[in-house]
Amino acid sequence: MAFISVLIPFVLTIVYSLDALLLPYIPIIESLARNPTFQKVYIPTYMRATPYFIGMFCALAIRWANKNRFKLPKWLTIFFHVSSFLLLLFVCYSSWIFFRPGSPRSPLAAATYAVLARTGWSVGIAWQMFAPATGHGWWIGRVFAWRPLAPLGRLTYGAFLTHVGFQIHEVATMATPINVTVMYLVRNNFADFLFSYFLSTILFLSIESPLTGMEKVIFGSSGSGSSSRRPGMAQNGAYSLGANGQTLTAHPLMKVPGNGAETTH
Template sequence: RGRADYFSYYYIRPYCRMGPYIVGIIVGSFLYKTDCKVKINKYLNLLLWLVFATLAVVVLYGLRDPISFPEDALSRDVSALYNATHKIVWGACVCWVIFACATGNGGFMNTLLSWSPFVPLARLSYCIYLSHAMVIFTYYDSQRSLIYLDDLNIIYVFLATLVLSVMVAFVASLSFEAPMMGLEKVIFKRDRRN
C-alpha cells in the first residue's frame, strides 16, 4: 500500500493503537494499587527521566535526516520496526511523566505541568484532539493546488491548525461538554442527598 493509504489502513485502526492503551492501563493499575505512594532514589529518578526523554526525542525526531529529506530514507525492515514500536514507546514516555508527577518524583516537570494557565487548555485538550482532524481535512480538502512542503509552510499550517482547533474546541466544549457537566453535577447532587 502507498502513503495515501497509511491513514485509513494503519493510523486510525484501533488494533494498531492497542499498545499505548495497554501501557496506560498497566501504569494506572500500578498507581491505583500503590495509592500513588512510590519513592524512587534521586539518581535512579534522574536516570529514568533521561532515558524516557531520550526515547521521546528518538520517537519524534529519530527518523529525520537533518541534512536532507529523502523520500525513501528507511528500509522496509526499519519502517516495520518503527511502526511496530513507536506508539508503545511514546505511550511509555507519557506514562512515565504521569507516574513521576503522580508519585511526587516529577520535580520541575510537575511544577511546570501544574501551572495554573494550563488549566483551561487541559479542560479543552480532548475537544482539541477531536476537532483537529476536522480542521486539517477541511484545509487540505479545500486546496486547489499542491502545497510546497518546506519548514516555513509547515510551521504556518501547524500554527493555523492549532489556533483553529482551539477555537473549534472552545465552541464545541461550550455547546456540548459544559451542559453535560452541569447535568452530571445536578444528577450526582441528587444521588448524594438520597
C-alpha cells in the same frame, strides 16, 4: 493481552505491506478512504490497543506507589525524565526515514516502527504522568501544576479530535508547491494550535460542559471524599489517565491533601 496488542500491528503491517504510518501526501489525502494504511492501521482500534494497556498499567502503578509511599532516588528520577524526553523525541523524528523520496520500502522496518512508535510514545508519556502524580515531578511537575495551564487540560482531547480536519483540508486543497521555510512552519504550527483549541473550546462549551452538568443532576456528584485524597498524591498535581490510544490527560488543579489546599476537580 499486552503482548498480543503489540504482535497484531507488527504481523498485519508485514502481511499487507502497509506503510509505517499514514503519509500525508496529496494523492493519499485525495483518496484517503481507499488508502490501505488508513483502512487497516489508522481506523481499527486493535491496531492501537497497546497504549490502552500502558495507560491502565500506569494508572495501577500510580495507585500502588501512592498507597505504599514509593519513592525513587533523585538521580534515578532525573534519569527517567531525561530518558523519557529523548524517547519521545526519537519517536517523533525517526519517522523521517519513511518520508525520504525514493527510499526503499522495507516491510520489516515499517512493521517495527509501527509497533515501537506507539509503544515508545506511550511509555514516555506514562512516565511524565506517573512522576508528578507520585511526588517525582522534578521541575516538570511544577509546570504541569501551574494554574494557567488548567484550562488546556480540559481542551486537550477536543483539540486532538478537531486538528486533523483542517490540516487535511489544507493539504488536499494545495494547488501549487510551497517553499517550506522555518517561518512558514512556525506560522502554520501557531495557527494550528490556536484554531484547534478554539474549536475545542466550542466543543467543550456546547457539548461536554452541558452534558457534565446534566450527568451531575441525574446521577448526583460523586464528591471528593477520601478516595481522591490519598497520601502522597501528587505533590505537583494529580493526573488521570485517558486510554484513547493517543494521549494521557493531566488535571493539574488537584492539590496535596494536608497542606491546607482544597481539592479542585
